Amino acid sequence: MKMYYENDADLQLLHGKTVAVLGYGSQGHSQAQNLRDSGVKVIIGQRPGKSADKAQEDGFSVMSVAEATQIADILQFLLPDERQAKVYQEEILPYLHKGQTLMFSHGFNIHFKQIIPPDDIDVVLVAPKGPGHLVRRVYEAGGGIPSLIAIHQDASGQAFEYALAYTKGIGSTKAGVLVTTFKEETETDLFGEQAVLCGGVADLIKAGFETLVDAGYQPEIAFFECCHEVKLIVDLIYEGGLSRMNYSISDTAEFGGYNAGPKIVTEETRKAMKGLLSDIQKGVFARNWILENQAGRPSFLAMREQNADHPIEEVGKSLRSMMGFIGK
Ligand code: NDP
Numbered sequence: 001m002k003m004y005y006e007n008d009a010d011l012q013l014l015h016g017k018t019v020a021v022l023g024y025g026s027q028g029h030s031q032a033q034n035l036r037d038s039g040v041k042v043i044i045g046q047r048p049g050k051s052a053d054k055a056q057e058d059g060f061s062v063m064s065v066a067e068a069t070q071i072a073d074i075l076q077f078l079l080p081d082e083r084q085a086k087v088y089q090e091e092i093l094p095y096l097h098k099g100q101t102l103m104f105s106h107g108f109n110i111h112f113k114q115i116i117p118p119d120d121i122d123v124v125l126v127a128p129k130g131p132g133h134l135v136r137r138v139y140e141a142g143g144g145i146p147s148l149i150a151i152h153q154d155a156s157g158q159a160f161e162y163a164l165a166y167t168k169g170i171g172s173t174k175a176g177v178l179v180t181t182f183k184e185e186t187e188t189d190l191f192g193e194q195a196v197l198c199g200g201v202a203d204l205i206k207a208g209f210e211t212l213v214d215a216g217y218q219p220e221i222a223f224f225e226c227c228h229e230v231k232l233i234v235d236l237i238y239e240g241g242l243s244r245m246n247y248s249i250s251d252t253a254e255f256g257g258y259n260a261g262p263k264i265v266t267e268e269t270r271k272a273m274k275g276l277l278s279d280i281q282k283g284v285f286a287r288n289w290i291l292e293n294q295a296g297r298p299s300f301l302a303m304r305e306q307n308a309d310h311p312i313e314e315v316g317k318s319l320r321s322m323m324g325f326i327g328k
C-alpha cells in the first residue's frame with residue numbers, strides 16, 4: 001500500500017483553476033475554507049437558503065450549481081448523497097463540458113450508477129476520512145485528516161495528479177493519502193458507518209445506559225460511564241492504538257475488558273456484520289435508501305424522532321451544559 005504525502009503532491013496544478021464546491025454543509029464549508037487558505041480559487045455552488053447565507057458570510061462567491069458548473073474546472077460534489085443524482089441531471093449535465101473534473105467525497109452515486117458522466121470528463125474521488133468539522137479544525141491546527149483517492153475516469157490523463165493536488169489543498173497530504181477504488185470506498189464507508197462508527201457505537205452506548213438505568217442506577221452516572229467516557233477512551237485509541245488505551249486504563253479495566261468484549265461482540269454479532277456487508281455489496285442497502293428518499297423518508301424520519309427522544313439525550317444535554325469547556 002503506497003501512501004502519498006506533502007512532497008508527492010503539486011498544489012501548483014490548481015493555480016489558475018477554479019474549484020466549485022457544490023454544497024456548503026459539513027464537508028463543503030471545511031473543504032472550501034481549507035482550499036482557500038491553501039491559495040486555491042474556490043466558488044460555491046449552492047441553492048439559496050441558510051447554507052448559501054453562511055457561505056456568503058464566510059466571504060465566498062456564491063452562485064447556483066448551474067452557474068458554478070459553467071465556470072469551474074473542478075466540481076466537488078458535497079451535496080447530500082441522496083440529492084446528487086437529481087441536481088446532476090437538472091443543473092450540471094446541461095452545462096458540463098470536456099476537460100472538467102467531477103469530484104466526489106463518497107462514491108455512492110457513481111458506484112451505484114445513479115450518476116453516469118460522459119466519457120470526456122475526469123471522475124475522481126477525494127474522500128476525507130473524518131467528519132467535516134474536523135477536516136477544518138485539524139487543518140487550522142496545522143494538520144490534516146487522511147483522505148482516500150480514487151479514479152473512475154481519466155479523460156485528461158492527469159486525473160490522479162489533480163486529485164492529489166486537491167488532497168494537499170485540504171490538508172490531507174499532511175496525514176497521508178491512500179489510493180482506493182470507488183467500489184472499495186463506497187462499500188467500506190457504508191459498512192464502517194453502519195457496523196461500527198454510527199450504528200454499532202450508538203447502540204452500544206444506548207444499551208449500556210439502559211442496562212444501568214433499568215437496574216436502578218442514576219441516569220447521570222450511567223451517562224458518564226457509558227457515553228461521556230467513550231470519547232476519552234477513543235482519544236487514547238486514536239493517539240496510540242488499543243495498547244495505549246490499555247496502558248492508560250487500570251489493570252482491572254483491562255482484565256474486565258478482555259473477558260467482557262467477546263461476550264458482547266459474539267459470533268452472532270459477527271454474522272450480523274457479514275449480513276450488513278453483503279446487503280451493501282449487493283446494492284440492497286443502496287436500493288432501500290434510494291426508495292426511502294423517493295417515498296419522502298417516512299421510516300428515516302420516524303427513527304430520527306425516536307432516537308432524539310431517548311433519555312440519554314436529555315441527561316447528556318443537561319450535564320454538558322455544566323461543562324463549559326465542551327464546545328458547541
Ligand atoms: P450536508 O448535508 O452537511 O450538506 C449538504 C449541503 O448541500 C448543504 O449545504 C445543503 O444546503 C446543500 N444542498 C442540499 N440540496 C441542495 C440542492 N438541491 N442544491 C444545492 N445545494 C443543496 O452534507 P455532507 O457534507 O454530510 O455530505 C456531502 C458529501 O460528503 C456526501 O457525499 C457525503 O457522503 C460525503 N462525506 C460526508 C462526511 C461528513 O463528515 N459529513 C464525511 C465524508 C464524506 P441547504 O442548507 O440549502 O440544504
Ligand code: MG
Pocket residue numbers: 106189190193
Ligand atoms: Mg459515509
Ligand code: MG
Pocket residue numbers: 225
Ligand atoms: Mg470507570
